[in-house]
Amino acid sequence: MKGAIVTGLAIYRTPIAPEWIDYNGHVRDAYYGLIASHAIDTLMDRLGLDAAYRQQSRCTLYTVETHIHYLREIGGRDSVQVMARILGADEKRLHVALELVAEGSTETAATCETMLLHVRQSPPPVRTERFPHAVAAAIVKLRDATAAMPPSGPGSRRMELPRR
């Protein structure tokens, strides 16, 4: 699937910080995850789960799981663009697919799937909470616009090597 067209809603762009480069000479694996994490923040802003909402409602999103496929190195001079699709949602959960691409490239550098859960943090204990109506509507709208877009790389799966 390498070389496929990168699809989704462009939600985030960042230059590469020098401290993200590791001994292999390109961005350390974990910082792909940091770029994805910040992209999720901007997606939350678009869906009405922004800082004002979080402060007023005491609700936020917790990340439940994340699966990243590393397809290409990202160098220190690159800027990275993140595209988002919503693959699924229910009353409390959001399944997002992200694609990271170096600007000027047509080839996906990484794909990332994340499952997020809407929770109320206070008063304790933390508990799951339904999305408010406006947020649920925004999620459905974006899901309907992006879910059927073809992915440009692999999705989550069970990792396994044959036993020798």
Added chain:
Amino acid sequence: MKGAIVTGLAIYRTPIAPEWIDYNGHVRDAYYGLIASHAIDTLMDRLGLDAAYRQQSRCTLYTVETHIHYLREIGGRDSVQVMARILGADEKRLHVALELVAEGSTETAATCETMLLHVRQSPPPVRTERFPHAVAAAIVKLRDATAAMPPSGPGSRRMELPRR
């Protein structure tokens, strides 16, 4: 599986940096990944894939994919211990499972599976390379010691929500 005994080889320990705390009041998802990434570095040292080896051989490990399950929040005052198991390996690939646990806790904060590929970076182009004999032997030894240990949390899998 929450509450199961954390198992594996203790390979890494780190305090939490203040900048890892996000607006939810605990460690941002991506920094669990950074802790895992540094833990993999220490595992590489143990297997003979250390800086001296990398410099001499021009070989290193590239991360192919990573799947993290977030089971518990990690706070700013925690120190995190990382346990490692080797789930599988072949001539060029290494499948590692990590468990992150806050020190003083018996409950896993996150599980992380990573697939790594041994490559030669120079001369270009980057290409896959078999592990040298001593490294392969060290991998098998650690795999045999840890692969059968019971996991304390979920492993990699396909993420999916039912379509509404």
